[in-house]
Amino acid sequence: MRNKSLYTIMLSATAGMLLQSCGSSLPENKFLKDSTVIAATEVSIVKKGRLASTVDIPGELQPFQQVDLYAKVNSYVKQLYVDVGSEVKQGQLLATMDAPEINSQLSAAQSRLKSFEAIYIASKANYDRLLETSKTPGTISPNDLDIALSKQNSDKAQYDAAKAAYNEVVNNKDYLQIRAPFTGVITARNVSQGAYVGPSGKGSDLPMFTLQTRQKLRLVVYVPEAYTGYVEHHSEISFTVQSLPGEKFTAHVTRLAGALDEKLRSERVEMDVLNNDKKLLPGMVTNIHIPLTANDSTLIVPSGAIVNTTQSVHIVKVENGKAVWVNVQQGREAGDETEVYGNLKAGDTILTTATDEAREDMPIGNTKVSGSPNK
Structure with a gap:
C-alpha cells in the first residue's frame, strides 16, 4: 500500500511538470510570431546635397633643386672652402683640386701653340711679300705664288689645331675648381683635403658635395x-x-x-x-x-543605414509599411553621413539604423523620423 501511494505521488509530480512545460511554451511561440514585425524604430529621409570631406x-x-657635385677630372683635393650646412651662392668656389699632369699638358700645349703660331706668321709674311712682288710683271711666276698660298693655309690649319688643343687643356684646368651651380645649402661632404677624386665611377663612388x-x-x-x-x-x-x-x-x-x-x-x-x-x-x-x-549634388544617407552583407550592400527602404531592400554603392563619408548611388530618390524613407535582420517584405511597426516626435 505504501509503494502504491509513493507511485501515485511521483506520477502526479511528473504530470505537473509536463503541464508547466506546455504552458510556458505558449508565450515563447507568441514572441517568435511577434518577432516577424520590426518594432518601432527611427527612420530618415533621403536628401540630396554636396558632401564635403577631406x-x-x-x-x-x-x-x-638638388645636385651631386663630382670632380670633372682625376685629381687630388687641394683645398675645401665649405662644409655641411654652408649656405652658398651661385658661382661660389667650393673646392680646388691639383693635377700635376694637367700642368704639364698645359705647358706642352702652350709650346706647340707658340711654335705653330711662329710658322704661320712666317708663311703668311712670305706669301704677302710674293704677292706684292708679283704685281710687277715677270718677277714671280703664278705657280710660286700658289705654292706660297698653300703653305700659308696649311700652317694656318696647324696653328688653329694647336690653339684648340691648348684651349682644351685650359678648360681641363678650369675643371680643377668646383663652383656652386645654384644658390643653396651644402647637405653632404664626402671628401677631405688630399683625397683622390674623379668623375662618377672613375675615381669617386660618392660625390664631393650634395647641394640642395x-x-x-x-x-x-x-x-x-x-x-x-x-x-x-x-x-x-x-x-x-x-x-x-x-x-x-x-x-x-x-x-x-x-x-x-x-x-x-x-x-x-x-x-x-x-x-x-x-x-x-x-x-x-x-x-x-x-x-x-563634390561638383554635383548626390544622395546622402546616415552611415548607419547602410548594411554590408556577403551578398550585397543595401539600404532598407520603408514602402507601404514594409521593408524593401535597395542595393546601393557607397561614395565618400563625412562624419555620420555617406554618399550613395542606387535606385533611390530624395524624399524616400529609410531605416536610420539597419541590420541584416530586417528582411525583405518584413512589416515595420511604428516609426518616427530622426529628431522628430512619433508619426
Whole structure:
C-alpha cells in the first residue's frame, strides 16, 4: 500500500511538470510570431546635397633643386672652402683640386701653340711679300705664288689645331675648381683635403658635395586613383609636419603627372612650397589634407543605414509599411553621413539604423523620423 501511494505521488509530480512545460511554451511561440514585425524604430529621409570631406595622405618634402657635385677630372683635393650646412651662392668656389699632369699638358700645349703660331706668321709674311712682288710683271711666276698660298693655309690649319688643343687643356684646368651651380645649402661632404677624386665611377663612388635648395621646396604626394578627380591645377591644399605640431601650411598644386603609377595605381602630384623662414627641411614627411568637394549634388544617407552583407550592400527602404531592400554603392563619408548611388530618390524613407535582420517584405511597426516626435 505504501509503494502504491509513493507511485501515485511521483506520477502526479511528473504530470505537473509536463503541464508547466506546455504552458510556458505558449508565450515563447507568441514572441517568435511577434518577432516577424520590426518594432518601432527611427527612420530618415533621403536628401540630396554636396558632401564635403577631406582625405589625409602622407607626402614628402623634397628640395626644389638638388645636385651631386663630382670632380670633372682625376685629381687630388687641394683645398675645401665649405662644409655641411654652408649656405652658398651661385658661382661660389667650393673646392680646388691639383693635377700635376694637367700642368704639364698645359705647358706642352702652350709650346706647340707658340711654335705653330711662329710658322704661320712666317708663311703668311712670305706669301704677302710674293704677292706684292708679283704685281710687277715677270718677277714671280703664278705657280710660286700658289705654292706660297698653300703653305700659308696649311700652317694656318696647324696653328688653329694647336690653339684648340691648348684651349682644351685650359678648360681641363678650369675643371680643377668646383663652383656652386645654384644658390643653396651644402647637405653632404664626402671628401677631405688630399683625397683622390674623379668623375662618377672613375675615381669617386660618392660625390664631393650634395647641394640642395631650401628657400623653395617641392611637396610630392601620390594620390590614389579614387581621389584623383578632386585634385586639379592650382587647387589649394593644407599639410602639417610632425616636428611642428599645431602649425598648418598651405600650398597650391603646380604639377600633375597626368598618368597613374603602374605599381601604386596613384598619380604623382607636386606642389611648390615657399620656405623663406626655413622652418621646413627637405626629407620631412608630411600629412596632406586634400579637400574632397563634390561638383554635383548626390544622395546622402546616415552611415548607419547602410548594411554590408556577403551578398550585397543595401539600404532598407520603408514602402507601404514594409521593408524593401535597395542595393546601393557607397561614395565618400563625412562624419555620420555617406554618399550613395542606387535606385533611390530624395524624399524616400529609410531605416536610420539597419541590420541584416530586417528582411525583405518584413512589416515595420511604428516609426518616427530622426529628431522628430512619433508619426
